[in-house]
Amino acid sequence: MAVKTYEFQAEARQLLNLVINSIYSNKEIFLRELLSNASDAMDKLRLEALQNSELKADLSDLHITIERDEKEHTLKVIDNGIGMNAEELQNLIGTIARSGTAEFLQKASDDKSKAAELIGQFGVGFYSVFMVAKKAVIETRKIDETEGHRWESVGDGSYTIEDAGELPQGTAITLYLKDVDEENEIADYTREWVIRDLVKKYSDFISYPIKMMVTKIESAPAEKEGDEPKTIEKEELETLNSMKALWARPESEVDPKEYNEFYKHISYDWQDPMKVITMKGEGTFEFQSLLFIPAKAPYDMYMPESKRGVQLYVKRVFIMDDCEELVPPYLRFLRGVVDSSDLSLNISREILQKNRQIKAINKSIVRKVLGTLKTMLEEKPEEYRKFWAEFGKVLKEGLYNDASQREKILDVMLATSTHSEELTTLKDYISRMKEGQEEIYYLTGENMAHVQKAPQLEAFRAKGIEVLLFSDPIDTVWVEMVSDYQGKKFKSIVRGDVELGSEDEKKEAKEKLDQERKDMAAMLGWMGTNLDKKVKEVRVSNRLTNSPACIISDEHDPNPAMEKILRSMGQAMPDFKRILEINPEHQVIKRLHELYSEKGDDEELRSMVELIYDQAVLAEGGELSDPSAFAAALSKVMSKALG
């Protein structure tokens, strides 16, 4: 094959541009990316060999070599891992196949300061070499092929691939380095100590030896007696990293920085994690685990194909990434490692799903993480708020898909409430419940701004009774399925009857309501007949102070947001008509009652009834079925009022 030139895929080119024009301040991380890739390549080879006994792979001495050439100003990173074939060179290095790339590029170009952070999440590690190199060459041979290939690019718009004949097992990457430029943070990456420092700083835990020729100064005996002893310089191949599995070391002996670097290695995140969680499996199954809560939610957390799960190791040997069986979906933001000493090395995905030990590990992780969150909430509420802002929505999924942990998730739930600007826990809500209040009141809706202004809140606000306000789509789902917390039932304030206050107050309110119902009975019936296509009943309300009317749901009907979700999922269901409640104290209602008592059924009054209904729909953020009829009726009223 002659030299073939290829264009980088458009997205890759854009990304490359971002990288080269360097939004990153620490260009030195390119080495970490190369060492990470090399380590992954050896993991892959080891796995492949386990699954395919025909494979002729040399696993006896997997390692990485770094070669520096000060004269040529080049740096070479060599591994004897799985290697790449021509197609992979094109697919893996030349293109970015990940979903959401376009969206990412949009975000990155909108806000340059975000770019570095975002690039990390996209795992575009290899491209980072162009921050420090004028040209990069990859020589590589895929393990099952006899001939290798050579890839070359200067990071502009294109790259070349050509046959390279016989090559050793694995991949060698040569960087033709840019000139040293301290101002732009380009150091001399051919210096021994520079590389030593970088390996220690970012890649010490890599589980394969990273070797490099280093200069040793030794003293030699003096040639003649009486002379000074001589020193001689000796070149020697040395392993630069300690290779210690971080999860196997006691937490007290690990520098927090080491955890952070390890996190970046496994997560593709460029930021430090929010929280490090170490754990050891006690009891029948032995395992060690090192888990991280990221500082920021990954961009794809809600995408169906999002990465889920943590890495699985068996006796220090890497088995797989994203082992879904180890963590439930509502903890899918966790990153980290589980190392078990009891599983078999060639465990398959199918076996994993049924494995008792994996299930037990999953359970311990859930317990440990929820426990850690509780402690965080109690001891570091500020930090916990940040956690909640990033991952609260995901955690709430557990409320309906893991009934066994419901109470524990509710323990650490934060919610908006009418009490104050700050989010509240349910425990705090309960501690503020008014005398005679038996239930946890809540209101759900699609939009927090609407929810906060809902007329149905008026009486609660007036009486100083706190209501929890929910607006995540997920809230409408769990709140239907979770009946109570600490013995207190959840109660929607827009469903069924509400009775507020002490026993005496409730009694008094009921008597008043009965009286009003009697007084207005004729009008209520007439209104109901007029609106019978839209509501199942019109009745007097005790939840309003300022508004003339509001709409509520019947005791056992689903709330409208839930209904919408179920319908959008294709669920067939009857039409649930709602209930119009009117405020008997309101001037508009009082006047309507007077006029109705005088005139009875009348066209003008009928259009008032429509207006009252429509504005109750608008007040809860709903949509009118006939906006132009509403506008026409409103204009008529206005012209009359303006005379």
Ligand code: ADP
């Ligand atoms: P990422 O590592 O985030 O997937 P990179 O741009 O660093 O992104 O690498 C792209 C892909 O190229 C890797 O996923 C891997 O499949 C392949 N690759 C990179 N370096 C090597 C290597 N040294 N040996 C084998 N494959 C490699």
